[in-house]
Amino acid sequence: MEENCLLELRGIDKMFPGVMALNNVDFTLRKGEIHALMGENGAGKSTLIKILTGVYSMDAGTILVEGKNVHIGSPQDAQNNGISTVYQETTLCPNLTVAENMFIGREKSLLVKQKAYEKRAEEILESLQIPARARQQLGNCSLAVQQMVAIARAVDMQCKVLILDEPTSSLDDKEVNMLFKLMRDLKSRGVGIIFVTHFLEQVYEVSDRITVLRNGELVGEFLTEELPQVQLVAKMIGKELDELNNLSDTEERSAASGEVFYQAEGLSSSETLPFDFSIRKGEVNGFTGLLGSGRSESVRAIFGADKVGGGTVKIKGKNVKITKPVDAMKHGIGYLAEDRKRDGIIADLSVRENIIIAMQVMNGFFKPISRSESEAFADEYIKALNIKTASRETPVGALSGGNQQKVILARWLLTHPDYLILDEPTRGIDVGTKLEIQKLVLKLAEEDVSVTFISSEIEEMLRTCSRLIVMRDRHIVGELKGSDLNQAQVMKTIAGGES
Amino acid sequence: MKERIKKVFKSSLGQLAIPLIAIALLIIFNLIRDPGFFVIGLTQNNDGNLVLQGNLISIINGASELAVLAMGMTLVTAACGGQDISVGAAAAIAGSVLVKVLKSGSGITGGRVLAAFLMACLVAMIFGSFNGTLVAIFKIQPMIATLILYTCGRSIAYWINGGATPTVSSPVITAIGSFIPGIPVPTPVLIVIAMTILFKLLFRFTSLELFTQSVGINGSAARLNGINTTFIKLLSFIILGVCVAVAGSIGVSRLGLINHETLLLDIEMDAILAVAIGGNSLGGGRFKLSGSIIGAYVIQMLTITLYAMKVSSTDVKAYKAIVIVILVVIGSPVFKEKFGKTVNRIRNNRNGLMEKGAEKA
Numbered sequence: 001m002e003e004n005c006l007l008e009l010r011g012i013d014k015m016f017p018g019v020m021a022l023n024n025v026d027f028t029l030r031k032g033e034i035h036a037l038m039g040e041n042g043a044g045k046s047t048l049i050k051i052l053t054g055v056y057s058m059d060a061g062t063i064l065v066e067g068k069n070v071h072i073g074s075p076q077d078a079q080n081n082g083i084s085t086v087y088q089e090t091t092l093c094p095n096l097t098v099a100e101n102m103f104i105g106r107e108k109s110l111l112v113k114q115k116a117y118e119k120r121a122e123e124i125l126e127s128l129q130i131p132a133r134a135r136q137q138l139g140n141c142s143l144a145v146q147q148m149v150a151i152a153r154a155v156d157m158q159c160k161v162l163i164l165d166e167p168t169s170s171l172d173d174k175e176v177n178m179l180f181k182l183m184r185d186l187k188s189r190g191v192g193i194i195f196v197t198h199f200l201e202q203v204y205e206v207s208d209r210i211t212v213l214r215n216g217e218l219v220g221e222f223l224t225e226e227l228p229q230v231q232l233v234a235k236m237i238g239k240e241l242d243e244l245n246n247l248s249d250t251e252e253r254s255a256a257s258g259e260v261f262y263q264a265e266g267l268s269s270s271e272t273l274p275f276d277f278s279i280r281k282g283e284v285n286g287f288t289g290l291l292g293s294g295r296s297e298s299v300r301a302i303f304g305a306d307k308v309g310g311g312t313v314k315i316k317g318k319n320v321k322i323t324k325p326v327d328a329m330k331h332g333i334g335y336l337a338e339d340r341k342r343d344g345i346i347a348d349l350s351v352r353e354n355i356i357i358a359m360q361v362m363n364g365f366f367k368p369i370s371r372s373e374s375e376a377f378a379d380e381y382i383k384a385l386n387i388k389t390a391s392r393e394t395p396v397g398a399l400s401g402g403n404q405q406k407v408i409l410a411r412w413l414l415t416h417p418d419y420l421i422l423d424e425p426t427r428g429i430d431v432g433t434k435l436e437i438q439k440l441v442l443k444l445a446e447e448d449v450s451v452t453f454i455s456s457e458i459e460e461m462l463r464t465c466s467r468l469i470v471m472r473d474r475h476i477v478g479e480l481k482g483s484d485l486n487q488a489q490v491m492k493t494i495a496g497g498e499s
Numbered sequence: 500m501k502e503r504i505k506k507v508f509k510s511s512l513g514q515l516a517i518p519l520i521a522i523a524l525l526i527i528f529n530l531i532r533d534p535g536f537f538v539i540g541l542t543q544n545n546d547g548n549l550v551l552q553g554n555l556i557s558i559i560n561g562a563s564e565l566a567v568l569a570m571g572m573t574l575v576t577a578a579c580g581g582q583d584i585s586v587g588a589a590a591a592i593a594g595s596v597l598v599k600v601l602k603s604g605s606g607i608t609g610g611r612v613l614a615a616f617l618m619a620c621l622v623a624m625i626f627g628s629f630n631g632t633l634v635a636i637f638k639i640q641p642m643i644a645t646l647i648l649y650t651c652g653r654s655i656a657y658w659i660n661g662g663a664t665p666t667v668s669s670p671v672i673t674a675i676g677s678f679i680p681g682i683p684v685p686t687p688v689l690i691v692i693a694m695t696i697l698f699k700l701l702f703r704f705t706s707l708e709l710f711t712q713s714v715g716i717n718g719s720a721a722r723l724n725g726i727n728t729t730f731i732k733l734l735s736f737i738i739l740g741v742c743v744a745v746a747g748s749i750g751v752s753r754l755g756l757i758n759h760e761t762l763l764l765d766i767e768m769d770a771i772l773a774v775a776i777g778g779n780s781l782g783g784g785r786f787k788l789s790g791s792i793i794g795a796y797v798i799q800m801l802t803i804t805l806y807a808m809k810v811s812s813t814d815v816k817a818y819k820a821i822v823i824v825i826l827v828v829i830g831s832p833v834f835k836e837k838f839g840k841t842v843n844r845i846r847n848n849r850n851g852l853m854e855k856g857a858e859k860a
Contacts (some may be wrong), residue, residue, distance in 0.1 A: 305723055326725035337723055346717045348785050353709060360706050361725040368706045411724075 004031040005067065006192040007052075007083070007161050012061035014047055014216075021047040022058075025218045027211055029161060029192040034183060036195045036203040036224070039213035040236055040402075040430030045196055048213070049163055052194075053085045054078040065160070084154030085163040092150055094139030098125070101138050102153045124152050128182055144175030148182055155186060162186065163194045168202060169428055172290045180206050198428060199457075200229055212236055237432045258282050259316070261419055261450045262302070262333070267311035269301035273474050274311060277302065279419065282448040284441060286461045289471035289494055295454055296338050298471070299421045302452075303328045303335040329362055334412035338423040338454075340401070344408045347397030351389050352378035354396045355410045362415055381410035386436070402429035409437070419450040426455055438464050458490050470494055514778035517830045518793040521776070525800045529554075529807070536807065541683065546673075551683045554803060562799035563687035564590075564746040564763055567694050569773035569791040571735075571742030574707075577715045578735040579634050580783030581641025582771045586739065588652020589626050590747035590763045593619040595659035597748050598667055598757040602660075607669035620744040626652075627740025628733060635732035649767070656759035666756040676752030687749045691792075694745060698788055701738075711735060715783030769798050776826055797826075 007029040014022040022044045029035050039045050050056040052063070054074045063070055065081045072078050078085075092101045099114075099121035121134035130148045132141050138149060147167050154162055164183075168176045183193055183206060195207055203210060203224065210227060212219040212235045219235050227235075258281035268274040272294055279285055287295035300306050304322040313320055315331050322328045328335065337343035346354055356374045363369060369377070378392040385406045389399055396407050405425060412420055422441070426434040441451050441464050455461050461468060462485055470478040470493040478493040529536040539553035568586050575583050600615035601607055626648060633644035675686050682689075702708040713721040714731045722728050750762050775781055776797055777790025801822055805815045828834055 303723075324725075325723050326727070329725045335723065337720075342717075343719050343723050346713050346720050348716045349709075349712060353712075357709065357713060357726075358724050360709060363706075365706050365710070366704065368704065368709070 005029075006031050006033075006065070008062075008064040008067075009048070009052070010062045010064070012048065012051060012063075013059045014044075014051060014056060015059050019216075021216050022051075023216045025061075025213065025216070027218075028221065029194060031192055032187050032190045033209060034187055034193045034195055034207045036197065036207040036210045037213070038203065038210055038232065038236055039219075040432055043213040043236070043430075044216040045213055046165075047216075049085070049165060049194070049196065052078065052083060052161075052163065079157060079159075082158060082160035083163065084157060084159035084161070085165065086147065086150045086154060086167060087165050092138055092146060092153075094137070094146075096138060097134065098132050098136050098138055098141070098149055099134040101149055102156060120156075121152075124156050125149075128152055128155065128185060130182070131178075142175065144171045144178055147171070147179065151182060151186075155191070159191065161192050161194065163196070165196045166198065166428065167195075168197060168199060176202065198430070200232065203232075204229060233431055237430070258448065260314075261316060263314045264302065265312050267301055267313060268309035269297065269306040270309065271297040271306045272301050272309075274309070275301075275476055277469070279450045279452060281418075281450055282445050283467065284445045284451045284453055284465050285467040285469065286453045286455070286465040287469050287471060288454070288458065288461055288490060293471040293494075294474035295471050296423050297474070299335070299423055299452060299454065303333060303421060305335065305337075326361060329358065329415065332416075332418035333421065334358070334415055334417035334419070335421045336405075336408050336412060336423060336425055338427075340404060340408065340427075345396050345404050348395050350393045351382065351387065351396050351399070351407055352392040354407050355381055355414060358411045359414045377414055381414060385410055385413075385440075402433035405429055405437070406433070409440070417449065419452075420444065421452045423454045424456065425453070426457070426460060434460070458487055462487065462490070514787050515790050515793060517778055517826060518776050518790060518797050521797045521826055522793065522800065525797070525804060529804055532808070544678065546678070546680065548678055548680050549683055550678050550685075554807065556685065558800050558803045559688055559796065560685040561803065562795045563685075563691050564749050565766060565769055565773060565799060566691045566792050566795040567742050567746045567749070568739075568763075568766060568770040569777070569795045570694060570698055570788055571739030572770045573774050573777070573779055573786050573788055573791040574711060574735040575641065575739050576771075576774050576779060576781055577783055577786040578711045578732050579641050580715055580781075581634070582767075582774075582781065583630060583645045583736065583739055584642055584767045584771075585626075585630060585645040585648035585652055586743050586746075586770055587763045587766045588649050588656070589623055589740070589743045590750065590766070591653050591656035591757075591759045592626060592659065593623040593744040593747035594751040594757045594762050595656040595759055596622045597744075597751055598665055599659050601667050601669075601672075602665055607667065607671060609671055612669075612671050612675075616744070616748055619748055620741055623744035623747070624737050624740035627736040627738075627743070631733035631736030634736065635729045653759050656757075656762075660757065660759075664756055664758045667751070668755055672752045672755060676749065676755065687753070690745065690749060694742070695788075695792065702788075707731075707734070712785055716785070769795075772823060773798055776823070776830070778830060 005028060009025065009027040012022050012025045013020075025044065025048060027037075027048065037045050037048070047056065051058045052072065054072045054077050057073060063072060065083075070077075070081050072081065072083070093104065096104065099118045102121050102124070103117045118134040125132055125134065128148070130145065130152055132145050132149060138146060141149070151162065151164075167179060171179065183195070187193060195203070197203060207224050209221060210224055210232065211221045212232070214236065260278050261281045263278040265276050266274040267277065275298060277298070287298055289295045297306070301308065302322075304324045304327055308323050313322055320327075320331055322331065325335070341347075346357065349357075352374055355378050356369050359377070360369055375392065381387070382389060382392060387399075387406045387410065388403050396404055399407065409425065425437050438460060441453055444451055453461060453464050465485070467479065467481045468485060468490060469476055470480065470490065472494060480489060480493060526537070537553065537555045539551055539555055541549055542552050544550050568590075572582060572586065575581075597615045597619040600618045601611060604611065630645050630648060633639045633647075634641050674680070677685060679686055710721070710726050710731050713724070713726055714728045718728050746763060746766075751757050771781070773794035774791045776794035777787060777792070779786045779790055798819075801819055802815060805818050806812070810818055
């Protein structure tokens with residue numbers, strides 16, 4: 001046993017009905033260490049974290065905090081043992097001030113000592129160099145700052161173990177760096193940090209050790225510097241990544257030369273400035289830019305998801321009016337939304353119902369798809385996209401993120417769209433599924449379907465798109481194709497150099 | 500085979516377990532209390548028809564208005580995540596319109612009854628779309644939106660017949676309110692069956708069920724999949740309007756008069772309760788129509804049982820409340836989870852013991 005062990009998990013088992021979610025998993029966290037917990041969706045990361053935080057109870061195993069055997073039966077227990085968690089979506093109250101958020105729920109008495117709290121909050125914010133004021137309303141801070149306030153709250157509660165579950169998934173590069181600075185600072189104070197993320201580069205930038213899980217089992221614990229990135233991916237998905245390499249070799253995709261399918265001039269919505277855009281049959285293009293640059297808003301305007309402002313739209317050369325989603329759908333456009341939980345899945349409905357819903361809308365209110373027909377459709381796509389679900393009647397909310405995304409893809413594929421808009425289809429899902437989705441995009445393009453693909457990971461877009469539209473501050477600032485399609489050039493254009 | 504039965508039970512009967520168990524317990528309780536409680540007899544009524552009579556018949560018959568309203572309420576609840584508290588007042592309006600048209604000429608013929616009913620439907624649908632517009636377009640919370648009609652509905656009903664409570668006597672109205680000559684089953688019961696079939700047909704031949712659930716579960720996603728969420732919400736209120744007209748017409752026919760002050764008074768709360776007892780989330784989303792219908796019968800059976808036990812009508816409400824508290828607590832997700840865990844533990848213990856026994860052997 002090592003001297004500076006902060007947290008040890010030994011032989012953790014967790015059964016869910018029909019699934020062994022965790023099977024004899026060990027995990028060790030040392031003082032002053034940033035430890036990345038890696039694995040595909042369904043590997044058991046979330047389950048492990050939920051056991052640590054008292055959300056789930058384990059079926060077997062022991063948890064030691066600083067060498068002492070502890071029982072964690074509730075989130076309160078976890079907190080008493082110095083284990084704090086900051087989740088993917090911050091769970092603070094945007095309408096309260098920063099100080100109130102840091103102290104909410106911790107008052108021992110009913111009297112709120114506002115002044116004292118504000119003073120204390122100000123001290124903490126300063127010592128952690130978080131760019132926020134105590135009396136500022138939290139909702140007015142950027143997402144990154146909100147996340148940092150959540151961390152500050154945890155730190156002030158004397159936490160020894162800090163769990164960060166996908167903290168960077170909605171931050172831009174600058175904000176990520178701010179967060180990393182804070183993490184390193186905490187590390188130097190002896191806090192042990194468990195870092196869960198899907199971004200491989202970030203793991204290498206900030207972590208000291210990596211523990212990999214696969215299918216509920218421990219693959220191993222590694223020193224970050226001794227584990228090359230390719231091998232990490234191989235360990236996560238359990239196979240070598242030849243396929244990924246093959247994909248990136250096909251970089252010289254010629255720009256599609258088919259007829260123009262969709263063309264917009266001066267299109268605008270309540271969320272965008274007027275812009276021009278067009279896509280050819282069988283073309284894959286993409287919008288890129290930092291978060292908030294207007295890339296999602298632009299595709300939403302194309303689909304009629306927001307209130308349309310003005311502009312002319314032509315589909316196959318004919319003038320059309322698209323003012324609401326159903327108009328776009330009738331013209332053969334499908335749209336996979338950026339926020340899967342809010343705009344994508346209908347959680348309580350079954351996988352089957354989620355798959356057929358767009359097609360049902362196209363068929364019309366008075367022509368319901370029969371039960372047997374819908375079952376056949378669902379089975380077809382569960383098989384074709386390799387959706388992992390207990391049955392087609394399972395509520396889609398019970399599936400892992402990657403499989404939920406596949407269900408939504410199936411929903412749109414079933415409508416046989418001519419033009420498919422995919423906004424962040426690979427966000428928060430595992431490497432294997434990401435690859436499947438990228439392949440699917442290329443296959444669709446071969447079948448003459450036009451695809452607009454948006455991803456925060458530029459490599460992913462370079463691998464799939466033949467044309468990139470670069471946005472900054474709600475303006476289109478460049479269009480890259482051919483030999484310009486490389487990471488350096490994209491970065492330069494986004495950042496605002498010569499393009 | 501066993502697995503399959505389990506599956507069916509879990510998927511469709513799971514939600515209905517509570518109301519079904521409640522009915523079963525009420526039946527058992529009544530049988531112990533009075534073995535003759537559920538005796539059904541065939542007797543001759545005043546009009547000389549052979550008709551079914553007995554407590555069970557009066558329970559099923561008496562719940563008719565409630566069952567019809569509960570169906571519409573289920574749809575509104577599912578789509579809008581809120582309830583319509585104006586159904587009682589709206590039924591008084593519909594009933595007043597019905598009587599007004601019935602009295603507008605001499606002699607009440609079948610044709611006039613039909614016209615009166617259609618008129619009542621139309622008016623109820625208009626008031627329904629008023630509520631629906633407030634909810635779907637102006638995004639006002641359903642209870643607040645329908646509070647308006649709840650407050651003023653009975654005044655509007657009062658105006659329609661100039662403040663009078665006119666009576667209507669006609670064999671056709673009597674037939675609707677009690678029995679059709681030659682048929683021993685009370686007509687309101689037949690109307691409930693017809694309405695149930697109508698709803699089932701609606702679900703079978705339109706996408707109403709799927710779309711309503713989608714809108715209720717995740718309105719944003721539903722909209723991005725091309726569903727007109729405003730229309731679906733509005734439609735649910737209009738359909739509830741039809742239910743209101745039917746319930747109001749049954750109520751008027753039973754008494755042969757319209758009393759705008761008392762017709763279906765306080766029924767909105769029972770209708771909401773029926774939806775809840777049926778295992779439907781009052782927050783909207785997934786729903787089961789049959790649950791709400793059974794819920795309506797649970798409430799009625801409870802009321803009649805209490806009356807049969809000579810509980811005074813003022814006390815009935817308090818006793819009813821006790822039983823309902825128990826029902827909704829048992830139906831709550833928190834209780835279900837705790838209960839499920841306990842059952843699992845007992846089962847595991849038993850299995851463990853059996854294994855030990857096997858080892859010994």
